[in-house]
Amino acid sequence: MASGSETYEDPNRVVIPVDDSKSDGDKARWPVNNTDSRWIYRMRDDESWRIGLAEMWVEKQMGIQEEGRTKAEMEADRLKALGNEQAIVSPKPPSRAPRAPRDFRDPRDLPGDVEGPDYWKIHVMDLKEKGTIDEEINHPLNLDWVLTHDYLKDYFVRLPLQPAFVPRVGEVVLFTYSLEGRLETNTETNIVEMRAEDGGWLGMPQWRAGVVTQVSEEESSFLDIVQDTKKRQPVSYSGFRVETLPDPLADDKSYSLHYRYVPLKCIKPFGSFERWLWPTPREQLHPSIENAMTTMASYSLLHKVRFQGTWPNARISCKGIYIGPELLAVKDTVRLKPFGMKAEDMESSHGELKPGLEPPTNDVMVIEAIWLQLEDCDADPKSEQLARKIVPFIAGKVYTRDPHRLNRVMPFDPDPLEKLTPQEVDDAFQQVGMRVYGRWYRVAAGKICVVTPGMILGRCYEPEATHLHFGTFDLDYDLHGVLSGRRYSVQVDPRIPAGLEFFWSDNRVETLGLATMNGVDVGPAADQRDDPVRWQAILRILSGSTSESDYRSADLGIAKNGPSLGRARAKKTFSAVSKNSKLVSTGLGAVTENEDSGEGPANTADSDPSEMDLSESELMAPIPFREQSDGPEYLP
Numbered sequence: 001m002a003s004g005s006e007t008y009e010d011p012n013r014v015v016i017p018v019d020d021s022k023s024d025g026d027k028a029r030w031p032v033n034n035t036d037s038r039w040i041y042r043m044r045d046d047e048s049w050r051i052g053l054a055e056m057w058v059e060k061q062m063g064i065q066e067e068g069r070t071k072a073e074m075e076a077d078r079l080k081a082l083g084n085e086q087a088i089v090s091p092k093p094p095s096r097a098p099r100a101p102r103d104f105r106d107p108r109d110l111p112g113d114v115e116g117p118d119y120w121k122i123h124v125m126d127l128k129e130k131g132t133i134d135e136e137i138n139h140p141l142n143l144d145w146v147l148t149h150d151y152l153k154d155y156f157v158r159l160p161l162q163p164a165f166v167p168r169v170g171e172v173v174l175f176t177y178s179l180e181g182r183l184e185t186n187t188e189t190n191i192v193e194m195r196a197e198d199g200g201w202l203g204m205p206q207w208r209a210g211v212v213t214q215v216s217e218e219e220s221s222f223l224d225i226v227q228d229t230k231k232r233q234p235v236s237y238s239g240f241r242v243e244t245l246p247d248p249l250a251d252d253k254s255y256s257l258h259y260r261y262v263p264l265k266c267i268k269p270f271g272s273f274e275r276w277l278w279p280t281p282r283e284q285l286h287p288s289i290e291n292a293m294t295t296m297a298s299y300s301l302l303h304k305v306r307f308q309g310t311w312p313n314a315r316i317s318c319k320g321i322y323i324g325p326e327l328l329a330v331k332d333t334v335r336l337k338p339f340g341m342k343a344e345d346m347e348s349s350h351g352e353l354k355p356g357l358e359p360p361t362n363d364v365m366v367i368e369a370i371w372l373q374l375e376d377c378d379a380d381p382k383s384e385q386l387a388r389k390i391v392p393f394i395a396g397k398v399y400t401r402d403p404h405r406l407n408r409v410m411p412f413d414p415d416p417l418e419k420l421t422p423q424e425v426d427d428a429f430q431q432v433g434m435r436v437y438g439r440w441y442r443v444a445a446g447k448i449c450v451v452t453p454g455m456i457l458g459r460c461y462e463p464e465a466t467h468l469h470f471g472t473f474d475l476d477y478d479l480h481g482v483l484s485g486r487r488y489s490v491q492v493d494p495r496i497p498a499g500l501e502f503f504w505s506d507n508r509v510e511t512l513g514l515a516t517m518n519g520v521d522v523g524p525a526a527d528q529r530d531d532p533v534r535w536q537a538i539l540r541i542l543s544g545s546t547s548e549s550d551y552r553s554a555d556l557g558i559a560k561n562g563p564s565l566g567r568a569r570a571k572k573t574f575s576a577v578s579k580n581s582k583l584v585s586t587g588l589g590a591v592t593e594n595e596d597s598g599e600g601p602a603n604t605a606d607s608d609p610s611e612m613d614l615s616e617s618e619l620m621a622p623i624p625f626r627e628q629s630d631g632p633e634y635l636p
Helices: 004-008 047-059 071-081 119-130 143-161 270-277 287-294 422-428 463-470 479-492 508-512 532-542 548-554
Strands: 132-136 172-175 182-186 191-195 208-214 240-244 259-262 267-269 298-310 313-323 326-329 333-336 363-377 387-400 449-451 456-459
Touching: 119 132, 119 298, 119 313, 119 363, 143 298, 143 313, 143 326, 143 532, 172 270, 208 259, 208 287, 267 270, 270 287, 270 463, 270 479, 287 479, 298 363, 298 508, 313 387, 326 363, 326 456, 456 479, 532 548
Parallel strands: none
Antiparallel strands: 132 298, 172 208, 172 267, 182 191, 208 240, 240 259, 298 313, 313 326, 313 363, 333 363, 333 456, 363 387, 387 449
């Protein structure tokens, strides 16, 4: 090692003198009466530190002195610590009256678990305490509510401005990667095939079922249903992103990786699958078709906004509801099935569709309210049940095209039908051009009618859209498909309890058993599910908490060595995807009051994957092959 003289003789070393610099190491050098505030010595104000220390003591409920100890006893302890063994006798402290219990509700004391408070049980407890309640739902410590509330509030304001025929996010649809020419019915075979511009028949498209995860950023027109139209942006913006639907009951979710941006002409409503798939044998259908059939008898409520009721009954008002493949919202016009009709009523003894059936679907409802009814609520915080009976309802005004509607059984008041004028038709429906369907009559004298999910087939499209899709203005184009699909779902979906006819899930991800949407983990696979304690701390901070323990638990990424690079995450399986939330699990014993039930034909093989037109990147993902099983069959 070089000596000190050798170091200073190094021509590359620069020595900076420090004799004239200010230093607090020598008090004699402290500047006096200096105008520069940086060099003026002053005592640091420790008030903020003392306040912070006091807040920590208060949070831990620590007093200035221990409960029940006098000054004499504390002085004796002090002398003993100093080595003075002289006994100090103090009189017995006077007795104190017991303190009254503190009158506040700490979030950590509320019914719930590590994922947050059980707000629905809290609402029921408040209802019993107050007798009557009507309040807006606000769940600041529910992660799902915090992340979706503002978005859904804006979404349901804009949704009525969108045409009814446009697919919505979360809906299950039939789609194909490509469609040459136009879809037409081959009159010789009665099969819907692709037809080229020169009139030649190109065969059936390769249909599969998928979930819509992105919608078009451009407005859709009626012509988009049957042909490509000029768009300002490429299909990745002007089209719809549809992801192939995986098996909702299996762990393998790799089908979600098989997605495509497609124009509207490549998408068809899933409820009408019979029209597009006939006469393809079951073993030649894409497996995603059967996956979608499994979810036909399901519903989940969307955007819960109010909790109201009078003890012991209550209701949770919502803005939307997924029923089977479709999302329905307030102000939508929906088609109602004939009262009491089942799939078996439309089938022959061999299970085939009876020929010559008259169009039995003529009733529609304009939705005005959607809610979940809770009857005989249970306010016991230790009970897992919210109510003895939980049933979803959809209410609105009903209209019909059948002037002889009163001659058939219906669940509404048998008031005389009232014919609507053209102006009244325009005022009654959100969709344009409803007069094209024909004459409309007001049912039940315009009073609000109430139905359950089993009565609803799906949205009522604009007349032009219905005709372009199905070549008819009749409203029963998917009647047998929806009813037979629900029958099949009840038979194969183990998530539906015995005796019930629908699977009630807390959200759409749970219904479809999804692990990813748009390439982002969702549901049980989401990052936020890994550490619920951390996210609860973050939510409390967002709600105004200044607790040091919350800041530590939040782990916001500030470390001694710089920002955290993130924690390693173990890969999840999805066997728990069918687990239900507290709200759903408490309602599984409730009977859904719809009149549909029935046994379907049984025992044929499950479907095998067909040949698919996949890109190289898509072929890299594993494709599950389903072995044959003795499951019930549906008739496409």
